[in-house]
Amino acid sequence: MTSADPVTVEALADEASTLDAADPLRDRRDLFVGAETSLVYFDGNSLGRPLRASVVRLERFARDEWGGRLIRGWDESWMQLPFDIGDALGRTALGAAPGQTVIGDSTTVLLYKLVRAAFDAAVADDPDRVEIVVDRDNFPTDRYLVEGIAAERGGRVRWIDVDLSRGVTADALAAAVAPSTAVVLLSHVAYRSGYLADAGALTRIAHDAGALIVWDLCHSAGSVPVQADAWDFDLAVGCTYKYLNGGPGSPAFAYVAARLQDRLTQPIQGWMGTADVFAMGPAYTPATGMRRFLSGTPPVVGMLAMQDTLALLDEVGIEAVRAKSVALTEFAVRVADELLAPLGVSVASPRDPAERGGHVTLSHPSMREVTARLWAQDVIPDYRDPGGLRIGLSPLSTSFGETLQGLRAVEAAVRAEG
Structure with a gap:
């Protein structure tokens, strides 16, 4: 040739x-x-x-905050970082008002928490809602989690077949949801084809069917405009190491609409999600707001670098x-x-x-x-x-x-x- x-x-x-x-x-x-x-x-x-600024930030943190302040850093700023950075991410990349986004665990763990919490809430309201809707070309983690949660909670999966060069359309979702639908899990941008779903329209279809919807924003956060509040999102999860430049394995974020926060019970009950973190009480009492969706100690080092990209997004x-x-x-x-x-x-x-x-x-x-x-x-x-x-x-x-x-x-x- x-x-x-x-x-x-x-x-x-x-x-x-x-x-x-x-x-x-x-x-x-x-x-x-x-x-x-x-x-x-x-x-x-x-x-x-x-970012070059992140190299400086990480070196300065190791020397001055971790090395200089040691455990005092928790009281001085680290305990608040998941919420402060979450709000910055929500403002610059998600179209989310403050108090609805937190930096937490890996994408897999946060997706598990939110899909499981949404499923349990839907079933509590209506025991006949036992289906989780997901497409066959969604990212493997999303599909594996849905199968596991359905088996764990006595539900079942409703699969959507899609064109591999596209993704989930409004017609496809409308044909899949029913009175039995508890939760819909979709990706805003398809990991394989890059198909950009009409998130507002698909959210309305899920809501019209009486279901909750969880959005995977891994391939859109920081690249594609998202209007989580305006589009009436229920829940969303996304990673921070792609377009947000958080670094290998940097922790994911969770978005939970304010109207749902005190209604949902997340399934991984850890000390960081309690109403009084340092009470060390005999029983678990969930915090109000986004703290209840945390479990263990925040991954502070892992959430540092993304701040520089969020500042850049805020600027441009x-x-x-x-x-x-x-x-x-x-x-x-x-x-x-x-x-x-x-x-x-x-x-x-x-x-x-x-x-x-x-x-x-x-x-x-x-x-x-x-x-x-x-x-x-x-x-x-x-x-x-x-x-x-x-x-x-x-x-x-x-x-x-x-x-x-x-x-x-x-x-x-x-x-x-x-």
Whole structure:
């Protein structure tokens, strides 16, 4: 196979240069560690680059707060961090009023807590509500948890079949919910295809059926605008190590609408969720508000770095981030059409940017081998079966030139495997 038309490549390079020059967020790229290197990073939707400010913050914390204040730090600020950072995250990334978001455990643990609490509340109100609705292409953790909770609580799972290049539509959800539905669990952005669900419409469908809905915001928080309060969310969970750059394994967040907080009983009763943390009483008495959704000691070190990204989001605004994200993915799709489609590579993500989150999936039978080849060349996408190479474009740290460079490497790797 011959290489791409040089005229086409030159035109794309000119377009990338023009887009970078006009990008109002271009200077923010320099704030990230590693952005100055030749490495192409297409995996910001799995693990974001660290901000340089976070390197300073972590070093200062270890030296001055942990090393200097020692256990006094708990009284001075650490006990309040899950709530202060949660409110900042809610304000900048979730469209949530204060007092509804907290930083806590891993995504898996928080999803378990909220889905189980929602299921128990629904059953308490109506014993016939025993179904949890979830789609077959939701992230594995979400599906595994739902199956486990249904088995644990005597419920059952109602599955939605979806197009792998899209996600859950309003019609599909409307056909799945019923008077037997207790809880609906959906992802705002599909992890495989990048499909951006109409969260407001789907929430209304769940509510019209009398069910509670839990949103997985892992692939949208920090990349796609969310209006949790305006869209009448019940509950939501998301991770902080993707577009929020919290670092490997940084703790997840939980959102619980104020109207539900004192109604729900979370199932992992630990000392940090009690009404009086240091009473050490003989019986568990849940706290009011978001504290009741905590269990154990807050992971303080793990929640430090995300503060710098939240401050950056507060400065530039999530709408500007979304505009850059749309421009990046639109450019990636155009490049894929020009350079990769002739090689049999198809775009396995929605082409309408209004239905697409922050990543684009490219499909080809050789993509597992292509991914391995690219990693050896310092071009870092990730792979998802069946045959999908995900191009994760983190708007604050990714340039159009980097995007073109990486996709040209994908082209060369597909040719080499072909």
